[in-house]
Amino acid sequence: MSNPSLLILPGDGIGPEVMAEVKRVIDWFGDKRGLAFDVSEDLVGGAAYDAHGTPLTDETMAKAQEVDAVLLGAVGGPKYDNLDFSVKPERGLLRLRKEMDLFSNLRPAQCFDALADFSSLKREVVAGLDIVIVRELTSGIYFGEPRGIIKEGNERVGINTQRYTESEIDRVARSAFELARKRGNKVCSMEKANVMESGILWREVVQKVHDEDYPDVELSHMYADAGAMQLCRWPKQFDVIVTDNLFGDLLSDAAAMLTGSLGMLPSASLGAPMANGRPKALYEPVHGSAPDIAGQGKANPIACILSFAMALRYSFDQGDEAKRIETAVEKVLADGLRTADLIGEEGVEPVSTRQMGDAILAALDASL
Numbered sequence: 001m002s003n004p005s006l007l008i009l010p011g012d013g014i015g016p017e018v019m020a021e022v023k024r025v026i027d028w029f030g031d032k033r034g035l036a037f038d039v040s041e042d043l044v045g046g047a048a049y050d051a052h053g054t055p056l057t058d059e060t061m062a063k064a065q066e067v068d069a070v071l072l073g074a075v076g077g078p079k080y081d082n083l084d085f086s087v088k089p090e091r092g093l094l095r096l097r098k099e100m101d102l103f104s105n106l107r108p109a110q111c112f113d114a115l116a117d118f119s120s121l122k123r124e125v126v127a128g129l130d131i132v133i134v135r136e137l138t139s140g141i142y143f144g145e146p147r148g149i150i151k152e153g154n155e156r157v158g159i160n161t162q163r164y165t166e167s168e169i170d171r172v173a174r175s176a177f178e179l180a181r182k183r184g185n186k187v188c189s190m191e192k193a194n195v196m197e198s199g200i201l202w203r204e205v206v207q208k209v210h211d212e213d214y215p216d217v218e219l220s221h222m223y224a225d226a227g228a229m230q231l232c233r234w235p236k237q238f239d240v241i242v243t244d245n246l247f248g249d250l251l252s253d254a255a256a257m258l259t260g261s262l263g264m265l266p267s268a269s270l271g272a273p274m275a276n277g278r279p280k281a282l283y284e285p286v287h288g289s290a291p292d293i294a295g296q297g298k299a300n301p302i303a304c305i306l307s308f309a310m311a312l313r314y315s316f317d318q319g320d321e322a323k324r325i326e327t328a329v330e331k332v333l334a335d336g337l338r339t340a341d342l343i344g345e346e347g348v349e350p351v352s353t354r355q356m357g358d359a360i361l362a363a364l365d366a367s368l
């Protein structure tokens with residue numbers, strides 16, 4: 001049988017730097033664990049726009065549809081701020097999500113013990129935190145029609161539409177309940193049913209899926225604004241949070257800060273199973289392209305490396321090997337290694353992206 005295939009899309013800003021470390025980790029698994037991948041690489045975002053005038057070519061899109069998993073770095077940057085909306089770097093990422101139909105976006109927020117004092121919240125609030133936000137990723141206000149900027153009388157109107165079908169809510173709810181069963185068996189669904197019809201439907205469908213097929217999972221509902229407050233007040237009350245595309249975007253950035261740095265958070269975007277049984281999948285760090293520090297070797301590669309760990313777990317059924325990476329990360333953090341985003345303690349010199357990669361590889365070696 002041929003090796004499983006990976007398409008690497010480093011993208012813009014710090015994307016290529018952090019992805020360089022991921023590539024070394026991938027090679028390590030080929031050399032040391034007999035887990036070899038067929039890796040190809042291509043452009044996305046501003047990098048693709050610079051080369052081809054589009055943030056994602058049809059060829060790259062077709063490749064993404066064929067491989068077993070896509071690993072993406074980050075897209076965007078100030079250089080592209082004035083581009084037409086249709087060719088902005090972000091459109092490349094959104095096209096991948098939409099055309100691969102990656103409706104279920106898993107964003108874990110886990111607080112590594114070594115970083116508990118680094119969060120802006122008190123240690124007791126975040127220590128041991130382990131929650132997952134399941135964000136609907138292919139619908140809602142990100143994609144709803146009508147949209148645009150239109151002329152009305154003598155002024156312009158910006159329009160976006162929040163829209164959810166029952167089946168879209170149903171499938172993401174199922175993925176949240178399935179995930180909860182493998183964890184703390186608890187789901188909290190967040191919407192704004194007090195002001196939005198789409199929220200009313202969201203709540204009804206999530207409840208119905210629960211009652212019919214997942215009565216064993218504990219389900220609660222919260223308005224998303226109250227949810228944001230509870231996430232900061234006592235995040236450990238949650239296990240799995242399921243929410244729509246826009247609320248998930250906001251809540252996951254907030255949850256990221258609970259863990260100390262946005263530079264720590266991986267994500268998996270999953271779709272329906274392919275013919276080989278693996279889900280369509282794209283893995284990417286939650287952080288962006290961080291243009292302010294790009295090219296300086298300062299970026300934290302951990303979120304991107306942990307995203308590859310999620311690929312091992314969710315696409316390749318290698319949960320133990322995923323754990324091996326997570327344990328290696330835990331170890332280097334416990335040893336005191338910090339990239340610049342994690343510097344808070346006095347007298348700690350930051351390490352470079354490459355040095356953090358070196359340390360994680362050394363910890364992987366030590367795990368054998």
Ligand code: IPM
Binds near residue numbers: 076090094286
């Ligand atoms: C994210 C990002 C994206 C989003 C951007 C880059 C399009 O913020 O993945 O959270 O809004 O979904």
Ligand code: MG
Binds near residue numbers: 253
């Ligand atoms: Mg975001």
